[in-house]
Amino acid sequence: MNKTNIFVLIIISLIIAAGFTIFDKIGLLNAPERTDMVEDNAEREVSLLIDDGDDPKSFRGEFREGMTAFDLLQDGGEGLNLTLKVKTYDMGVFVEMIGVKENGEDEKYWMYYINGELPMVAADKQELKPGDKVEFKFEKSSF
16 A cells, blocks of 8 residues: 555545544434334324213324313314314303213213313313323213
8 A cells, every 4th residue: 555545544534533423413323213203293292082972082183382171172073073062151161062962961961081180170271281181071970
């Protein structure tokens, strides 16, 4: 090998080493896998289950800041092509009918839950967090 070839090999080695150093500094060598991105998307979603006792339906929506359980129900109702009937009181909006099931039928009423818990406020007052699971169930009331 002559001096010119050795010099070229040294320059190429330095360029490669510098490239790896730069890529490492900006995080390209340790970039998150695609599964991390999928998990991040799931954390920005909220889910809705509408259980009328006959044919449960589910809907996934994108979380929005200030979103309420009622907002998600409206999005889901539209996405699932379901009719909603509501009544507004001083304390908030209450769901009277989803699809064809209306409050009072068979002594059942629309109740809603957030992550398995029954909130004590109207659905339009209950703000959601990313990842929340909202369920509207047509059931006998315990009140």
